[in-house]
Every structure is written in C-alpha cells, then in structure tokens.
Amino acid sequence: MTLQKVILYYGFAPVADPAAVVLWQRTLCDSLGLKGRILVSPHGINGTVGGEMEAVKKYVRATKQYPGFGKIDFKWSEGQGDEFPRLSVKARKELVAFTTPDDVIVGIDGVENGGIHLKPAQVNELVATRGDDVVFFDGRNAFEARIGKFKNAVVPDVRTSHDFISEIESGKYDHLKDKPIVTYCTGGVRCEILSAVMLNRGFSEVYQIEGGIVRYGEKFKDAGLWEGSLYIFDKRMVMNFSHDAVTIGECDECGGATSSFYNCHNPECRHLALVCDSCAQNPQSFACTGSHDSVRTSGEVG
Ligand SMILES: [Zn+2]
Numbered sequence: 001m002t003l004q005k006v007i008l009y010y011g012f013a014p015v016a017d018p019a020a021v022v023l024w025q026r027t028l029c030d031s032l033g034l035k036g037r038i039l040v041s042p043h044g045i046n047g048t049v050g051g052e053m054e055a056v057k058k059y060v061r062a063t064k065q066y067p068g069f070g071k072i073d074f075k076w077s078e079g080q081g082d083e084f085p086r087l088s089v090k091a092r093k094e095l096v097a098f099t100t101p102d103d104v105i106v107g108i109d110g111v112e113n114g115g116i117h118l119k120p121a122q123v124n125e126l127v128a129t130r131g132d133d134v135v136f137f138d139g140r141n142a143f144e145a146r147i148g149k150f151k152n153a154v155v156p157d158v159r160t161s162h163d164f165i166s167e168i169e170s171g172k173y174d175h176l177k178d179k180p181i182v183t184y185c186t187g188g189v190r191c192e193i194l195s196a197v198m199l200n201r202g203f204s205e206v207y208q209i210e211g212g213i214v215r216y217g218e219k220f221k222d223a224g225l226w227e228g229s230l231y232i233f234d235k236r237m238v239m240n241f242s243h244d245a246v247t248i249g250e251c252d253e254c255g256g257a258t259s260s261f262y263n264c265h266n267p268e269c270r271h272l273a274l275v276c277d278s279c280a281q282n283p284q285s286f287a288c289t290g291s292h293d294s295v296r297t298s299g300e301v302g
C-alpha cells in the first residue's frame with residue numbers, strides 16, 4: 001500500500017460563502033480519495049483528513065489558494081488509511097462550538113483579539129523566567145486530559161466546548177486573572193477562541209501555544225513540560241510523542257495505569273471508557289452505566 005498520511009489543520013479568515021467552500025472542499029476531497037472531517041464557518045476552516053501522501057499534498061496546495069488560508073499550518077502524521085470511516089464536510093456557525101461567535105474578531109490574518117502565540121520553545125522560556133506563576137490551562141474536554149496534560153495544568157470541568165463559557169464565568173478561576181496563563185489544546189484551534197474568551201472576561205495575560213500540543217510534542221517529545229499521551233479525534237484515538245511517554249491514565253474499573261479509551265457498548269452513548277488491558281478482557285467494562293455523562297465531543301475536529 002502506498003504511504004498514508006493524516007493532516008490536522010485550521011485557519012481563521014473571513015469566509016463570505018461557507019456553503020460554496022463546503023462544496024469546493026467536498027469535490028476536492030472526493031476527487032483525491034480523501035476521507036475525514038472538515039468544518040467551514042464564516043470565521044474559517046477546521047479539518048482533519050487522511051489518504052495517500054500525494055493526494056494529501058495536492059489537497060494542501062489547493063486549499064492554500066483560498067484567500068487567508070495560505071498561512072495555514074498543516075500538521076502531518078502517519079496514517080494507515082482507515083482513520084476515518086467517510087468524508088464529512090459541513091458548514092457550521094462556529095468552528096469550535098463555544099456558542100460565542102461574537103467573542104472573536106477574525107481578519108484575513110486570523111483571530112485579532114486572541115492570546116499571544118508562543119512557539120514551543122517560548123513556552124519553556126516563559127516557565128523558566130516566571131516559574132510557578134505560570135498556569136497551564138487545558139482548553140480541551142476534561143476526558144482528554146485523563147491520559148495526558150501539561151504538568152500541574154488546570155483542567156476545567158467541561159464535557160464539551162459548550163461548557164467553557166459558563167465554566168470561565170463561574171468565578172472558579174478568578175484568582176488566576178492576574179497570572180500568566182498558557183492555554184493549550186490538541187492543534188491550537190480551540191485556544192484561538194478560548195484565549196479570546198478569557199481576555200474578554202478580565203484575564204490579563206493569556207497565551208496560546210502555536211500549533212498546540214501537537215507542535216509542542218514534536219519539539220520536546222516527553223522531555224519537556226508535557227506529560228502522558230495525546231487524545232486525537234480519529235480511529236487512532238491516542239498518540240504518543242516517544243517511547244518515554246508516561247502513563248497517567250487510571251482504569252475506570254480497577255484504577256490501574258492505562259491510556260486506552262474504548263467506546264461504550266451502547267451505540268446511543270458517546271462515552272469513552274478508559275480501561276486497562278486486563279479489564280478490557282471483561283465485556284462488562286464497556287457496559288453503559290448511569291455515570292456515563294461525559295459526552296465525547298460536540299463535533300471537535302482536533
Ligand atoms: Zn483495569
């Protein structure tokens with residue numbers, strides 16, 4: 001089989017006619033045999049697609065032609081060709097479901113009122129100069145942080161991105177308003193919104209990691225401030241940056257160490273069970289229970 005690749009990317013730029021971009025993207029992916037998920041909104045594009053390397057390269061070249069998409073940082077990873085069951089290209093009100101499209105101002109160069117972008121090395125420099133004052137703030141759904149997060153990070157109690165606004169406005173984090181806050185998420189898209197949301201609500205010094213955990217992990221692997229595995233929104237589910245990745249996840253059943261998520265056996269339920277190899281032998285470990293309230297995603301791409 002030819003070499004298979006997966007890309008993850010987002011770009012903020014005004015899109016006057018999202019429906020037209022959806023049609024274009026769908027036709028483009030179909031013609032190249034790519035599968036995956038792409039969201040288009042009046043604020044830009046967010047996607048993850050996989051296929052043969054040459055086809056993915058053609059997709060990237062074509063997508064960069066759209067005004068404002070030329071700056072997109074495409075994050076590449078190895079694939080098997082079966083990461084996505086189908087192609088889904090949709091228009092949405094928001095790229096990330098925060099239910100707050102008015103919080104961000106988007107221009108041709110991207111989000112104009114978000115947190116300052118730090119390259120991975122600058123994240124470490126900030127921590128070296130400001131020490132324990134620096135607060136890492138997880139911009140993902142809480143379940144994702146069960147298997148990996150920045151050391152000592154604050155993990156907000158959110159099941160989906162919908163919950164972020166009420167969580168930020170709850171007052172729980174008001175004591176952090178004067179501290180340097182580094183928001184982080186998988187590839188960076190959620191922090192473009194989250195950092196603006198926080199700045200708009202009185203947090204004074206908010207940063208975001210350029211390229212998210214993906215770029216940080218590529219740079220520092222497991223020798224930096226990141227700890228554990230990365231949850232990803234395709235069939236692979238979990239990605240490690242090196243063989244030195246520590247296992248911080250704890251099995252739902254026995255508390256043993258694990259980084260393996262499994263779908264709840266109830267097809268109506270979107271819960272992901274975190275289960276160790278040994279408990280995975282027992283089908284009971286995947287039975288639906290009343291405690292399954294942690295909705296997996298509200299359509300996050302990465
Ligand atoms: Zn177990």
Ligand SMILES: [Zn+2]
Binds near residue numbers: 287289
């Ligand atoms: Zn369930």
